[in-house]
Amino acid sequence: MVKDWLYKKIAEEFHGVDFDILTPPEPELGDYSTNLVFALAKRDKQNPADVAKEVIGKLSADRAVSDFFQKIEFAPPGFINFFFNERFLRDNLGEIIKRGDKYGASNLAKGENINLEFVSANPTGPLTVGNARAASFGDTLGNVFKFAGYSVTKEYYINDVGVQVRILGESVAKRFLELKGEKVIFGENLYQGDYVADIAREIQEKKLASAIENDFEALVDFCRDYAVAGLIKSAKESAEKLGVKFDNWFSEKQLHDSGEVKNILSVLEKAGYVYEKDGAKWLKVSEFEKTDDAVLVKSDGSTSYLMNDIAYTNNKFKRGFDKIINIWGADHHGDVARLKAGARALGFEKDKVEILLHQLVLIKKNDELQRMSKRKGDFMLLDDLLAEVGKDAVRFFFLLKDLNTHMEFDIDLAKEQSRKNPVFYIQYATARLNGVFQKYGGEFEPENFCQHSDLLTSPDELRLLSRLVRLPEIIGEVSKNYQVHSLAQYATDLAHAFHRFYESSHIIQEDKKLENARLCLARGAQITLKNTLALMGIAAPEKM
């Protein structure tokens, strides 16, 4: 990656100074830029122009620098701008075509093993629109990790133990009894959604519970297990419709059955991080984080969510992961410090557990915001949205935005705007590219076609070439800063550069050498776009 290379180069020449490699606001100003001169001028109390002259002189003398850049110039008040060497851009084009669907991939991470957990919605209802944000983001981040050379497991944690699923079981059981004509009190604390009654009807129609229908507790247990199994299956199907495939569905139940929860509790106790108060056992969170201590074992003897999650975290490390990353909704913000404290109490290093929070998706209805609540049965199903809008538009809609963006999801607006979703702007570029090669008809032969790439000299051709260089750099950055939306921004930028090229430069034409050169560029753009879209889990259609 040129950007990293340039940074290291400058850092070598001028140590002890803080600087950054930036992208200039206008392409005309160059491909990279550095603010090094601001720092140097201040430190040495010198005029920026003089400092810049010296810096440029030093860098230009370096052969490797001039291989990458043909022009390096000072821009007041204190920037130095770098312009790609056209020869480098053409060489890079050859590299893209050679690497094909591997362009952008690297083994920088050397196989470091990451467990990426996301969505993990309680199996007490179907996936909703709110889950689509974490799903789109997590899946794409995982793809980027893999491309950057990490070994990644995408994981979904199933809370199939505890109060919530027990309430689900009770809800289904009562609907079941209702169907049999019994009068039941269906409290507000039960799950109100229609899907509960659907499951109950299924149980009745298949006569699955006839042996236990007079034993309420047994009925609840059965309904719970039956409903959870069905809802997990439905979550899998919904996720797959969104193009998300998890590598592992991890059941909380197995943590209890295997005795791991108890083991980890005693490990924590032996390490001295647990104390008793008010009949409960508490974790000394405050030894690690500026937060209150939290309960591990409730006074009724059952373990808390936190305790289970600490055992789960331990289980992940036991499976050999070097790093674990959880993507949680912002409503779990308060739990971040507690889980991290638990991991550290077990002796895991601070930065081995990372938790990314995304702001919640709010549903707007009748001009009123409301959180989607599974309990109240008040939500929009992911499946319904996908049926209306389509996978690609849904994914891109979420991927364009920073995780900290608070989103108001107006369903009618989403439907209306789906037609002008920016994803089609990008997909239209892939369709146009396909059209070009179809029109050309012949085989694409890189050896012959790309030997004329020095004919690519127009501003639009060079701009497109310089965009293509960026993909490996974006992937490297996203794999470190998790700013997945910059990949989506890049895709838009790339499509724009292509559309401009396409409009200004006719590809199929009389001059066969120029035609070859432009076909070569078109192929490079096609590969880069396809790879970018593939990372986002979005199709690159040949026709629209």
Place this chain on the structure above:
RNA sequence: GUCCCCAUAGCUUAACGGAUAAAGCAACAGCCUUCGAAGCUGUUGAUGGGGGUUCGAUUCCCUCUGGGGACACCA
């Protein structure tokens, strides 16, 4: 009451502390006898209020206002 997040163009969003704040949609004006006009070019238009730090602040700090979220022996 305490803590976290957010406020940028009419709308949805970008901008590792850097240059004239960038895109899409909407509006307006142009561009199809050649590869797909779902495109291209141009115009209008924005950093919630007040302080501070800095050579430089949308970005960092304080404060006010307005929104979202969390403050359980629920998960």
